[in-house]
Amino acid sequence: EAEVAQSPRYKITEKSQAVAFWCDPISGHATLYWYRQILGQGPELLVQFQDESVVDDSQLPKDRFSAERLKGVDSTLKIQPAELGDSAMYLCASSPTSGSKNNEQFFGPGTRLTVL
């Protein structure tokens, strides 16, 4: 069964350093989401792509976070510089825009970021 892939699974960095996370959605899924999940809380949307276009980045801290999906397939989320408060799980999800599963989001395993 197809799954959303994310790497790395774990990342430890020092504050003020740059970090990048990668996500490969399920093949054919046009919509891609990046969520941030602070320990013990529910995920919150950072950015949503439809193909290569950003459709919602209202909660993305744009002074330090950036996201791209250049060819409308895989995506990269970058933080520069990282701050202590960025320690969290970063989840990627994808969904199709048609078919019986178009209301379901499929999540990857996440990247656990620790900022020291």
Next chain:
Amino acid sequence: AQTVTQSQPEMSVQEAETVTLSCTYDTSESDYYLFWYKQPPSRQMILVIRQEAYKQQNATENRFSVNFQKAAKSFSLKISDSQLGDAAMYFCAYRTLNAGGTSYGKLTFGQGTILTVHP
């Protein structure tokens, strides 16, 4: 903006027993989706069950069922015949049906409920 509230940070149940997880939400929309997601320790989040707000019939998926009370904005999850593998964090989530707004597709999650299953 929509909000989702899960008032039970932790719940526990004996194996083979039944447990109900609570969720309330706030919205001004009339059409939307509600979901329960399961997040096992160190594993990815998976969909448990989905409810369309325009459907009056409560959704069921094997041992999982919901009690959807639209007027009360309540959406509880009942797990019957609980199994050890049901132990996880459970999230209630809301999704708008409005295809024209920028929030289309976005899931709004509650804070989660940790479910422990005792053998």
